[in-house]
Amino acid sequence: MIRVIQDGPTITLNQALDNREWRSHRQTQLAKRYPTAVVVSVKLNIPGPIKTSRPLQDLFRRGLGCLRQYVVDFPLIDDQILLTRPTGPEAFLVLQGTLTAVKRQAIAFESATVMGRLFDIDTLQAGVATQLSRQDLGYAPRQCLICDQPAKVCIKTSAHQLQAGYQAIQAIYDATMQDTMVIAQPTQATVVQAAMAGLLYEVSLQPKPGLVDPISPGAHDDMTVMTFIDSSLALMGYFNTAFTIGRDFAGDDLTAMFQTLRVAGREAEQAMFAATHGVNTHKGAIFSLGIMVTAVAYATRLTATTTAQLQEIMTHMLTGLVAQDLTALATNQQPLTAGEQQYQQYRLTGVRGEAAAGFPVVLHTALPFLQSTTGQTTQRLLDTLMQIAGAIEDTNLIKRAGTPAITAEMQQWVRDYFARGGSKTPAGLAYLTALDDQFIARHLSIGGAADNLILTIFLAKLGGVLV
Ligand SMILES: CC(C)(COP(=O)(O)OP(=O)(O)OC[C@H]1O[C@@H](n2cnc3c(N)ncnc32)[C@H](O[C@H]2O[C@H](COP(=O)(O)OP(=O)(O)OP(=O)(O)O)[C@@H](O)[C@H]2O)[C@@H]1O)[C@@H](O)C(=O)NCCC(=O)NCCS
Ligand SMILES: Nc1ncnc2[nH]cnc12
Helix, strand or coil: CCCHHCCCCCCHHHHHHHHHHHHHHHHHHHHHHHCCCEEEEEEECCCCCCCHHHHHHHHHHHHHHHHHHHHCCCCCCEEEECCCCCCCCCEEEEEECCHHHHHHHHHHHHHHHHHHHEEEEEEEEEEEEECCCCCCHHHCCEECCCCCHHHHHHHHHHCHHHHHHHHHHHHHHHHHCCCCCCEEECCCHHHHHHHHHHHHHHCCCCCCCCCCCCCCCCCCCCHHHHHHHHHHCCCCHHHHHHHHHHHHHCCCCCCHHHHHHHHHHHHHHHHHHHHHHHCCCCCCHHHHHHHHHHHHHCCCCCCCCEEHHHHHHHHHCCCHHHHHHHHHCCCCCCCCCHHHHHHHCCCCCCCHHHHHHHCCHHHHHHHHHHEEEECCCHHHHHHHHHHHHHCCHHHHHHHHHHHCCCCHHHHHHHHHHCCCHHHHHHHHHHHHHHHHHHHHHCCCCCCCHHHHHHHHHHHHHHHCCCC
């Protein structure tokens, strides 16, 4: 029995038809009560006689949370959530907005996320007859759960067995509901290659707000994509050293393992500056990625590991770092780095705080988000970069803006980006290009988000999320 529908009650065709009547009546009632709003009805598209189970209810709840992000710009007037109906979980959201704009976001959610493929979202507005189709809004028709054909074709031709449908649903459930990812025992070469992939994939993406890419130096007048390639190549030896430090570490005090790494990290900074003629390309990445490489090597000494275990190891490695580096800062110490200044001025702990917490944004926001995306790798990674940019305090951005207030502006830009469909639509890409131009004009850059994306790519390569 496929776990995701195990213990789910079966329903009759009549129950399914009665429920369709019930849903339509409720939608109409809500449209009458809120004549200027858009009524969004949300349900799952599950083939066969089983329409619900505890795992499907959990998935529905997670999906509803994700959908709300896509429609965040439309004020929520009312909502009704009915999770335990035998005919499947249902929700009704009443939003203030136009039918086209809301429908566009609903389809963006269905198309851009893996779990979205399981959702069926209807939009209704009193007095507006036409239901816009996916094609009207520039999207491909809904795809079959099992193959790449349009779903309508497979349903009409009964192309697949029900069991195959359940297996596809189980795969979608597994891909989106596990917050901890397993990493098997990678070789040193595999780990170092994944680190290099992180550095090189990130700098190759375009367009990115203010960051260096193959077409533009962004807001960095001292760097080009070649500077990043030279810097990456110069760091390969460091990542091999970071791996052996983790793999060979014997003992229980992992802070000693980090202190050993830190010596190699300082040397790596010199190698970076030599390769870039004194430009800081990857100082943050040397710190963050070095820690992760060492943690992976240590965690997989004897067996496979999980991202949850990696987080524990990294928090152990960095115990005391913030206190030692920042709170103990001598007030008259000069010159202060950006991070040190921001700690003194705003009590922001920057990348040190992120690392000492075990990179929660990477493990609990960026990686699950990347796992849930579909499409080309570049599209998935651009959307993940923007998801990160809306989730961190980027000391690089704050330094360049001269105020932490830029963080709230960044969060609004991220919402605006996803409200246009993100990297999947011409409007989303146009928005990102315009944002890049704005960042260049204002000399802004999200170097911290870029470093978190590098870490996310590294783990995604090791966990098979990126192949
Ligand atoms: C702990 C260190 C990284 C030192 O930190 P520091 O105090 O020097 O500065 P921070 O601002 O705290 O962080 C440094 C870089 O970390 C990246 N970063 C910022 N915020 C975050 C975040 N929330 N999460 C993850 N990473 C974050 C960011 O690095 C990227 O941007 C840099 C390129 O941008 P740019 O603006 O060009 O940088 P600059 O050259 O400084 O500006 P301009 O002169 O061009 O205007 C690049 O570094 C990217 O990686 C932050 O910049 C660690 O270095 C350390 O401990 N140093 C001490 C010596 C040592 O022990 N080294 C070995 C450590 S293993
Ligand atoms: N592409 C990029 N541009 C500027 N700073 C960065 N730090 C890491 N990646 C970067």
